[in-house]
Amino acid sequence: MQPKDLLQLSEQFGSPLYVYDADKIKSQYNRLTKAFSKVEKLRINYAMKALSNVAILQLLEGMGSGLDTVSIQEVQLGLHAGYSPERIFYTPNGVSLEEIEEVNALGVQINIDNLSILEQFGAKHPNVPVCIRINPHVMAGGNANISVGHIDSKFGISVHQLPHLVRIVENTKMNIVGIHMHTGSDILDIEVFLYAAEILFDAARHFKNLDFLDFGSGFKVPYKKDDIETDIEELGKKLSKRFNEFCTEYGKNLTLIFEPGKFLVSEAGQFLAKVNVIKQTTSTVFAGIDSGFNHLIRPMFYGSSHHIENISNPKGKERFYSVVGYICETDTFANNRRISELKEGDILSFKNAGAYCYSMASNYNSRYRPAEVLWMNGQGHLIRAHETFEDLIKNQIGLPQIATAQ
Known part of the structure; x- marks a missing residue:
């Protein structure tokens, strides 16, 4: 897409507006499958929490992707988008046994990361195919909030609890078909990923009839010029070789699964x-826009950096601006950022806004959530x-009439 x-x-x-490039999504999917082309059985499950619009789900479904879901609502969205149940994985955290049983009734693959729930589910449903999520105790990820494989993480069953886990499986005679891990997001060091993979292989050796190993994801993408990213091609070469060796050792051709979002x-x-106002103070020039962390919270929540361009004046002289939102909080997108000279009414483009952006939007300050467009x-x-006032009040219920009469 050009400016x-x-x-x-x-x-x-209208603005604010999210725009997604279908060709870029397709090229990333193809890049990943090509990197692991030496693996005979590969499956990509899109982590739909990153961007759950039905049209995006349908685009990826048409390419052969499965789904990684974390809630019953995501499972239902996946089914609504046309995914068959067997192509949907459900990996919740901290949910009730009742929700897991409700999802199981829909026919999707269950992934359990809690010894208590594992034992309860196995005792009631020993014949249901179950995947187990382990915690490899490997610290990986670009931010503490997205590092989920370390020793203090709430996610997964500790590798140190494997003897207990095996006893539960033996006692319930449950059907374990897969082992799963996810260390965290924004992984830079491939060797760390490969180290965690060996822990997954060790865990898999405790189970004799697996169908797949799920390595999670967490691949880092570049957020600015010359930024570091995960070398998918190198990872594909090294992990494919090691995975194929493990399959030979295991005596079965397993499926390798990733869940990229x-x-x-x-x-x-x-x-x-859109730039609403340019505000000059004694030390700072603020560019106030028609949005805030109600639409794009990542810079405030994760400290993430999104490259910002003035697409109304892309070749203008650069000046320093602090880009801020219209929310009644300190919602700063960027401090003293070099941007082509701005005037009120200009349109700014925030790059890398496809993942964990709209899906984390809210109606804070009773603001409407923006529209989404697919460029194809x-x-x-x-x-x-775009949301309307009717959307805002749709599920709200006013004070009962009896109360207003008093």
Whole structure:
């Protein structure tokens, strides 16, 4: 997409606006499958929590992707988007046994990360195929909030609890078909990932009839020029070789599963917002936009950096601006960032806005959530309309009439 295309979309659909490039999503999917082409049985399960719009799910379903889900609502969205139950994995954390049983009734693959729930579920449903999520105790990820495989993480069953885990499986005679891990997001060091993979292999040796090993994801994408990213090609070469060796040792050709989210959709997304006001103080020039952390919370929540361009004046002289939102909080997107000279009414584009952006949006300050557009075959297709006041009050119930009469 060129700046002129984005400007045209902002005029056509209004701002703020999320725009996703279908070709970029497809190229990332193909890049990952090509990197692991030496593995005979490979499965990509898109982590839909990154971006759960039904049109995006359908785009990936058409490419052969499965789904990684973390809630019953995500499972239901996946089924609604056309995924068959056997292509949906359900990996919750901290949910009730009742929710897990409800999801199981839908026919999807259950992944359990808690000894208590494992024992309860196994005792009641010993014949149901179950995957077990282990915690490898490997610290990986670019931020404490997205590092989920370390020793203090709430996710997974500790590898040190394997003897207890095995006893539960033996006592309940439950059907374990897969082992899963996820160390965290924004992984830079491939050797750390490979080290964690060996822990997964060790855990798998305790189970004799597995069908798959799920390595999670967490691949880092570049957020700015010359930024570091996970070398998928090198990882594919090294892990494929080791995985194939393990399959030979195990005596069975297992399926290798990944569950990428950010890797597939982050770079495909751009967030467009209009400059409402330029405010000069004694030391800072603020660019206030028609958005806030109600639409894009990652810079405030994770400290993430999104490259910002003035697509209305891309070749203008650069000046320093602090880009801030219209929320009644300190919602700063960028401090003293070099951006082509801004004027009120200009359109800014925030890059890498495809993952964990719209999906984390809210109605804080009673603001509406923005529209979403899919750019495909040279055209913009509306895939979610801007919210309205009717959306805001749809589920609200006013004070009962009897109370207002008193």
